[in-house]
Amino acid sequence: MPDWLKDAVFYEIYPQSFKDAGGDGIGDFEGIIQKLDYVRDLGCNAIWLNPCFDSPFKDAGYDVRDYKKAAPRYGTTEDLVRLFEEAHHRGIRVLLDLVPGHTSEEHPWFLESRKPESNPLSGRYIWTDFVFKWGGGLNFISGEAERDGGYVINFFKCQPALNYGFLHPSESWHQRIDSPDALSTREAVKDIMRFWLSRGCDGFRVDMADSLVKFDDENKSGTCAVWRDILGEIGKEYPEAAFAAEWCSPWQALSCGFHMDFYLDHLGNGYNTLLRDYKSGEDHSYFKKDAGGDILRFLRDYLPRYNDTREEGYISLISCNHDTQRPSFNLGKRELEIFYAFLFTMPGVPFLYYGDEIGMRYIEGLPTKEGGYYRTGTRTPMQWTKGKNMGFSEAEEKDLYLPVDPAPDAPDLESQMEDPSSLYHRVRDLIRLRHKYPELGSDAAFGVLFAEEKKNPFVYRRGSMIIALNPSGQEAFAPVPASGRRKVYEIGQGRADDQGILLGPQSCLILK
Ligand code: NOJ
Numbered sequence: 001m002p003d004w005l006k007d008a009v010f011y012e013i014y015p016q017s018f019k020d021a022g023g024d025g026i027g028d029f030e031g032i033i034q035k036l037d038y039v040r041d042l043g044c045n046a047i048w049l050n051p052c053f054d055s056p057f058k059d060a061g062y063d064v065r066d067y068k069k070a071a072p073r074y075g076t077t078e079d080l081v082r083l084f085e086e087a088h089h090r091g092i093r094v095l096l097d098l099v100p101g102h103t104s105e106e107h108p109w110f111l112e113s114r115k116p117e118s119n120p121l122s123g124r125y126i127w128t129d130f131v132f133k134w135g136g137g138l139n140f141i142s143g144e145a146e147r148d149g150g151y152v153i154n155f156f157k158c159q160p161a162l163n164y165g166f167l168h169p170s171e172s173w174h175q176r177i178d179s180p181d182a183l184s185t186r187e188a189v190k191d192i193m194r195f196w197l198s199r200g201c202d203g204f205r206v207d208m209a210d211s212l213v214k215f216d217d218e219n220k221s222g223t224c225a226v227w228r229d230i231l232g233e234i235g236k237e238y239p240e241a242a243f244a245a246e247w248c249s250p251w252q253a254l255s256c257g258f259h260m261d262f263y264l265d266h267l268g269n270g271y272n273t274l275l276r277d278y279k280s281g282e283d284h285s286y287f288k289k290d291a292g293g294d295i296l297r298f299l300r301d302y303l304p305r306y307n308d309t310r311e312e313g314y315i316s317l318i319s320c321n322h323d324t325q326r327p328s329f330n331l332g333k334r335e336l337e338i339f340y341a342f343l344f345t346m347p348g349v350p351f352l353y354y355g356d357e358i359g360m361r362y363i364e365g366l367p368t369k370e371g372g373y374y375r376t377g378t379r380t381p382m383q384w385t386k387g388k389n390m391g392f393s394e395a396e397e398k399d400l401y402l403p404v405d406p407a408p409d410a411p412d413l414e415s416q417m418e419d420p421s422s423l424y425h426r427v428r429d430l431i432r433l434r435h436k437y438p439e440l441g442s443d444a445a446f447g448v449l450f451a452e453e454k455k456n457p458f459v460y461r462r463g464s465m466i467i468a469l470n471p472s473g474q475e476a477f478a479p480v481p482a483s484g485r486r487k488v489y490e491i492g493q494g495r496a497d498d499q500g501i502l503l504g505p506q507s508c509l510i511l512k
Contacts, residue, residue, distance in 0.1 A: 177222050
């Protein structure tokens, strides 16, 4: 386990939309380099960069055409290496986004694999042996290649699945997970990882990490075996490298070599109940002021995950990511502040999505861009200033990757920096607090002190510190004796004595 994760706070950057230094309307590496001081001053000491490799961008870069080449629209591979160096000078680590489950249909491996003549890459993807054969719970594309067979896709049509084999081969065209073709896919992934790690990248966020081995891999033992091999080997060569899984089952992901696993927004799971529990029509999100949310719905799902895995690695809570609606879609400023107090005082390694620190909005109704569909509204340009294109780019408005938030009161960083009561300052203060007290870090002990059905506050401890949250609009009391403790942070109003902790409406108290 890399030691630096204990104090890591990540900032996710969607490179298309962060900062355009070249003036062509799309973000680039140089733009990110120019903003590294900003990232550091916010308190983030690590970055997750969404895919920035050569790609036809039918799924925003998750359709990779060349894993070892930076996408020219962001700069050169050398520019990306410079970004690593500049980040390191500022004490910031950089994770790239590894997409091991599929490539673009334009990847040279696939162009070879689809040929009718047998060749060394014929088995790099999953093909049936007869074009009219499909089914078995997988998604196939047939009739597109001269090769007599259909191929499995992992996500969109443009993303053929790489072949890591089947755990229980049951058809003539199913290969075993230790077949030569499946093993050579693994080696190809290790080769890509070495390529970037040897150039200064600090690890990977791994896309759809649970998707490698095909059916019937229900408990993921096949996919886990693949990762144990890959991460075991690479981890020995690069012990400081960090690996974050997009998996959402930490008991699986962390046991096979990942250091972090994201707690994703799956309908009805614990994370979903915090911010985005509005899909049923009624809103019951815990951090929504008067929605009558219930922290036990989060804890019932979270605590077993945490207790089962705390010795092995970290559960990563997120403000949002490039696939979810931004938290400000549902929460107002004070609601967000209390949510951020939670995000930055919980165990595990937290991730903040660019722009969430100023409450950037989810923009509804945008036409889909690069396979974004509803996700497009979360991927609009960072709002740096009130100036042209909100400081994102000097390009003509019509040339922007996506429009900036058109609202007259769209939040911008510059104004929030000048306003000590802004969300930006709140987020920065909370991240600073996390760095100041190791007891708020990733691995310090966590325990629930007060949590009752449909009641507030929610009170928990990290080491010897106590955090009390009351997102509701009413005063809330918890009989948790706390005399002799010092307030180290407060939102709204709170009081602690030997009787317990009393919080005013929409308040938070952090005690030491
Ligand atoms: C998950 C990524 O987060 C998402 O953006 C992408 O479309 C799919 N995986 C496919 O790679």
